[in-house]
Amino acid sequence: MTPPTLGNTTPGRELRRRFLWLGLAMTAGLALLSIQLYRLQITRGEEYSAKSVANFVKEVRLRADRGVIKDARGTILVDSRPSFDAVVTPAFCTDCAEQVIPRLAELLRWDADQAKKVEDLVRQGRRNAPFQPVPVRVDLTRDEYDRLAARRDILDGVEVAPVPHRHYRTNTVLSHVLGYMNEITQEELERLNADGSRYALGDYIGRRGLERYFEQRLRGADGVRKEVVNARGQKIEELNVKLGDNAVVQPKAGSNLVLSIDMRLQEEAERAFPGVTGAVVAIDVNTGFIRALVSRPGFDPNLLTGRVTPTQMAQLSRDPLEPMINRVAAEHYSPGSTFKVVTALAAFKSGAFRPETMVNCPGGYRLGARTWRCHLDRGHGLVDGLVAMKSSCDTWFYKVADTIGLDPIGEMGKSLGLGSPTGINVVAEVPGIMPTTAYHDKASPGGYTKGMALNSSIGQGDNNVTPLQLALVYAAIANGGTLYKPQLVQRLENLDGQVVEEFQPEVVRKVDLPPAHLKAVIEGLVKVAHEPGGTAYRSRLKVMRDLDIKIAAKTGTAQVARLGAIRLKTHQMSFFERDHAWFAGFAPADKPELAVVVLNEHGGHGGADAAPTAMAVIQKYMDLKTLDATAPPPRPNQPYTPTLTRAPSPDEAALTRGVRPPKVLLPGDEESEDTHATQD
Helix, strand or coil, rough: CCCCCCCCHHHHHHHHHHHHHHHHHHHHHHHHHHHHHHHHHCCCCCHHHHHHCHHHHHHHCCCCCCCCEEEECCCCCEEECCCEEEEEEECCCCHHHHHHHHHHHHHCCCHHHHHHHHHHHHHHHHHHHCCCCCCEECCCCCHHHHHHHHHHHHHCEEEEEEECCCEEEECCHHHHCCEEEEEEHHHHHHHHHHCCCCCCCEEEEEECCHHHHHHHHHHHHCCHHHHCCCCCCEEEEEHHHHHHHHHHHCEEEEEEEEECCHHHHHHHHHHCCCCEEEEEEEECCCCEEEEEEEEECCCCHHHHHCCHHHHHHHHHHHHCCCCCCCCCCCCECCCCHHHHHHHHHHHHHHCCCCCCCCCEECCEEEEEEEECCCCCCCCEEEECCHHHHHHHHHHHHHHHHHHHCCCHHHHHHHHCCCCCCCCCCCCHHHHHHECCCCHHHHCCCCCCHHHHHHHHHHCCCEEEEEEHHHHHHHHHHHHHHEEEEEEEEEEEECCCCCCEECCCEEEECCCCCCCHHHHHHHHHHHHHHHHHCCHHHHHHHHCCCCCHHHHHHEEEECCCCCCCCCCCCHHHHCHHHHHHHEEEEEEECCCCEEEEEEEECCCCCHHHHHEEEEEEEHHHHHHHHHHHHHCCCCCCEECCCCCCCCCCCCCHHHCCCCCCCCCCCCCHHHHHCCCCCCCC
């Protein structure tokens, strides 16, 4: 045996050292394993437990019934119809891109772009919410439904889900008020869910009108049903009973909207309005609630509710009549002679004019080197304020503007709400323009000149109003000076018809209008409809069945193009060069209830092309008032059935095939200081 050498170790000592290091490594490994087990089982145990359950317990979303929209008498205008969507749950879709989506593309007749889009949606869903069904085809046809049902066995993760689809029973009527729905965007999804909403990919959300403004009240709250499923997402019936009573959380239906609009009056306004484009507004002068509202042309919300094709959107955007614009509030126009009530009130307030103040009308008004013509070339002779209102003598109002200037007229218009949004909120609106000297000094080349006041005094120049604003002006004159906020919804109801919230009239302001001034203006407006020579006299006799109804009225004809040396008839002009025909008024004049404004865009003359519509609406309103006082109340929740049929006019048919021409010279352009006289 060889003796040990200094500095060398024995084999036993080396072995013990190795065992020591091995023991330390095992101890460290067990310590790390214990820490990880503690974290998984104790610290995050509930989280991972829930995730493991999600592997075989699927949460099925129970969609809440979206609230219906009714008219003032309870007739259902908008509800939901049953439909089916094809959805894919990414977690259960095995070989999705390689097999399932190509099979879907074949069954549903998708092109390559559609299939690629669906593949991207499913990939995004797998990353963000793998157990959340992703809609890949909405509102299946019967044939599509049958094809998917027949091949269900080879479509892992694909289901046909019953989903209510919004149904607009009025078609294009009231489309700008009702709005429409389409798919929520990713940005909206993140923003709304961060605020506590519970939207999911593929959900529809309200766009425009009532659908948008009352989105949260209409949509309600979804419920959930838990189901035990296998790895392919198929339900296992025998295991579902083990989930217990907490397996289902019932959905909560959204609120119903009850509008202030009466569809019987709405139908009459639609029927009586001859315009290719334009607007009709009927409003309660004592509350501000809107009773009828026409914006023509409209669009079909049923077409836009869903995934609209690029071709469909291109057709809407290229339409020269611009059907997506709400002409009641989102477009403004020169009001023509309907604005003269504002000028008259400003004149009386100034103290420089009284209703009996006489002005000679030789057929125009001379200011400097220019002559502003009256619509009657031979002139009206000596006229006072009331006769000037009746015959729409421009010269009397030119004299007012030359005497008091533009600012008193502008201040009166602004006090009545012109130049500012009405606050209706439900629909988009523009503020319009109520010009003053300060406005022209800033906006007009060369600044303000006195001729601009003359233009504005008869509702021309840069003076622009919306039909809704003008209706509120006449409502304020009718009720003694109260300017109301316009409203379209009277109340919210629950599913059982119980009132959830009722909306009350809202006063914007009390306008300082002396009773004597109002009395004089109303007297002049009554002459317009009830005395020979009044610009609405013939229309009242022709249309009204009840001639005892006293109507306060004003017609107007607003220029679109500059007048030439030769006056052309309406039919001799291209459509977009024709004048706008206006009517504004209220009835009964001695105890006002309803204010009506009609704008027949490019329609011709106010007395012939706008007044008859207003007269028909007023007559219908009075007839309905008598009928409702004696007839039994209607059965609630009856679906609306359209009864209106209207063939397009030759102008409309031609325009929809053409292209909108370049805009002609508009009121307010530099050259528009020339005469703005037209026949009302």
